[in-house]
Amino acid sequence: MSEGETTPSAVRVPSPLGDGMRISLLIIAAVASLEVITAVVLLVLVVLFAVALAPLESPGDRLARLTDMLLTAFRRQPSFLLIPPVLMGVVFWLMHPLIVLLERYEQDAQRKRRAPPRPPNWKRFLLAVLGLLPFLFLAIFIPAWMLAARIEAVSARLDRLAPGWRLEQQVANLEAVPEAEDATRVLTDAVAKLPIGWKGVDLMKEGDWSLSLDQATAAKVRVSIDAAPEALAVARRLADYERGRGFVTMGRALWEGEDAQILQAKAVRCLLDGDAALAVEAGDLDRVVEDGLALLGAARAFGDSPSGLSQALRRLLALRAGGWIERALVRGEPSSDLLTRAQAAILHEHRYAQALTTIKANLGRNFEMFRRVGSDEYSFDADVGMYESGRGMDHARFLLPPLTLWFGWHRALLLEWSSDLLAILERPESDWSEAAKAWEVRASQVRGQWIRPLLAETFPSLQRKIVDGELRRRAGLGVVAVLLAAERHRRAAGTWPKSVAEIGAEFLPDQPLDPYNGEAFHVEHVDGRFRVYSVGPNRRDEHGSYDKVKWDRESTDDDVGASAHDPALRGRSAEGGP
Known part of the structure; x- marks a missing residue:
């Protein structure tokens, strides 16, 4: 280099992609990594939650079930981890011309000041973030606004089809049953008088019914009945009761006491079943009909509780009662007065709109659950019975707020599906079966979407079974x-x-x-x-x-x-x- 020549400044060679695109790609990679980490964390939580829900399963069965569940989820929704990063990448790609333009403007200003340009990396990053904020706002606000309008519209339709469908309204509208007429109290008293450790013989598991029990089963039944005379006497009083207030109450887990009512219903059923079976053997057919009426009273003890489980138990006990009354006619001739009384009681139960009560109960409960989860009010621990054990999931609540739109979508689907199903119940009974099949097909079509709602897995089939039942x-x-x-x-x-x-x-x-x-x-x-x-x-x-x-x-x-x-x-x- 000759004397007097100035050293040329370093020439900045632009990247083929440009700094803006390079930063965009880095951000895309970071977002994708975050998505993967979030998915892994959620999957781990799902596994822990499922393990906690099934403490009675063997480790091998539990591992097989979880493996099948996770493989099915990835097989059906491989795009769950890919679509958010791709959408973010598209947004940054569309913003790249603006970033390049601003970059050139900065370089021109630097050249005019005859100063070496400084790579404005922090400015590009700030512009990218600021440019992304409107998109994020619109991506959240517009779907939230559309979901709110969607929920409001279908809620108005439900108010016409099934007034008082919300859970708090169903609870407020429960029939007020005086204590002296409450079959629930009698059923609870009967269970309380059972000896500690009493186990009745479950005749529903003893195979097909015949007119006579085999000697071994009859002996076991007699031992169980002889061990609980006071409880049996109280349980048979249920034949005189026509209504009850139910067992469950609202709490942190929406309904509390559901597990207890299963045990109580089974205990009373085994008690009355055993007494009726022994009465058949003895030829005391009036006692058989009275036991059937007591089972019908036990069914009515569940009342109109807005709980799907309560209504399922009521249905089971009512059909059981009818079976015993029929069996008395197979064996002989019960008294005419008892037959008249039994016929009136069965017709009264026959008129009960159980499908409407059950569908409203499931709608109210699920809607309230999704609302509480989306608003961070729901207690996982209380719902799965782990609140006292310290093995709960409430410590993971920080994951719920970002899923508000997800749960809002489920609420909208729940309302739309339930309103269509309730409309079916306004048709003649003979149309219910075919209409429910068509409804299940329509509701299940959402499974083909690129994001599958949780409700699509079981809700349509379970609701159709309610109609069939x-x-x-x-x-x-x-x-x-x-x-x-x-x-x-x-x-x-x-x-x-x-x-x-x-x-x-x-x-x-x-x-x-x-x-x-x-x-x-x-x-x-x-x-x-x-x-x-x-x-x-x-x-x-x-x-x-x-x-x-x-x-x-x-x-x-x-x-x-x-x-x-x-x-x-x-x-x-x-x-x-x-």
């Missing part, structure tokens, strides 16, 4: 009520009625209809056996043929029926029973 309950109670009326008609006229219409109004003033087709129940009198039956889910007359394995598959042998025999044949057949 209601049809089964009304058919089962309806045929027993008609059978009792037909028995009373036979005792007065000397012959079985040839149709339901032939039964006099004095014996059946309010005729129940077959819920599957909206017509009268079928009756047949063949080979000394009188049968009342519904056509069942497949809507085909199969002359009362019923198979537990095939039922609910809409194939064959799904007629729901009840039967009795001619007086001379009673006690000889092995058919009939709860």
Whole structure:
């Protein structure tokens, strides 16, 4: 270099991508890493939560279940971890021309001042963040505004279809039952009088019903009943009660006491089942009917509680009661006064709108749960029974606020699906089954979206089962009520009625209809056996043929029926029973 020449300043070679794009890519990588870390943390929490929910499973079964759950989730939603970083990258890519323009303006200003340019990295980063804020605001505000409008619109529709559907409204509208008329109190007293460690014989697990118990089972039943005479005496008083206030109360876990009511219902069922079975053996048929009425009182003890579990237990006990009353007719001839009383009680239970109560209960509970979780009010610990153990999940609450939109979406779906399902219940019963199938198909279509809502996994199928269960309950109670009326008609006229219409109004003033087709129940009198039956889910007359394995598959042998025999044949057949 010759003397007098100045040293040229270093030439800044621009990157092919540009500094702005380079920073954008770095931010994209950081966001992607954050997404992966967040997903891993959430998966770990899911695993810990599931492990805590299943303490009774063996380690091998638990590991297999969790592995299958996680693999299914990744197989169905591989885009969960990829889409947020890609969207962020698109935003930064669109902002790149603005960043380049500002960068050139800064370089021109520096050259004019004849000073070496300084890489304005912090400025570009600040501009990128400031430019991103409007997008983040719109990405949160617009969906939140749309969800709020969506929830408000469907809430107005629900207010018309099912007034008082919100959980707090359902609780406020519960029937006020005086203590002297409360079957819930009697059921609780009966359980309290059971000996410590008492275990009844669960006849529902003893196989198919026959007219007589085998000797080993009968011996076990007798031992369990003899060990609890005071509890049995109190439980049989349930036959005199027509309503109850239920067992559960609202708390940190929405409903508290649900686990206890399962144990109480099972204990009383085993107690009354055992006494009825021994009464059948002894030929005391009036006692069998009285035990059936007591089971019906136990069902009514759950009242109109807005709890899906409470309503499921009520349905189970009511059908059990009808089965024992039918079995008394298979064995012999109970007194006419008891048959009249049993028929009135069964028809009263038959008219109870259990499907509407159950769907409203599930809607109110789930809606309130998603609201509480999204607003950080919900207690995981109390809901899974871990609040006292110190093994809860409440320490992870910091993860919930970012998921507010997620839970808001679930609330909107819950309201829309439930409103459509409640609209089905306004149709004739005979339309329920097909309409519920079509509803389940529509609701399940959301599973094909790139983000699957949690509700899509089980909610549609479970809600449809509620409708199917209601049809089964009304058919089962309806045929027993008609059978009792037909028995009373036979005792007065000397012959079985040839149709339901032939039964006099004095014996059946309010005729129940077959819920599957909206017509009268079928009756047949063949080979000394009188049968009342519904056509069942497949809507085909199969002359009362019923198979537990095939039922609910809409194939064959799904007629729901009840039967009795001619007086001379009673006690000889092995058919009939709860």
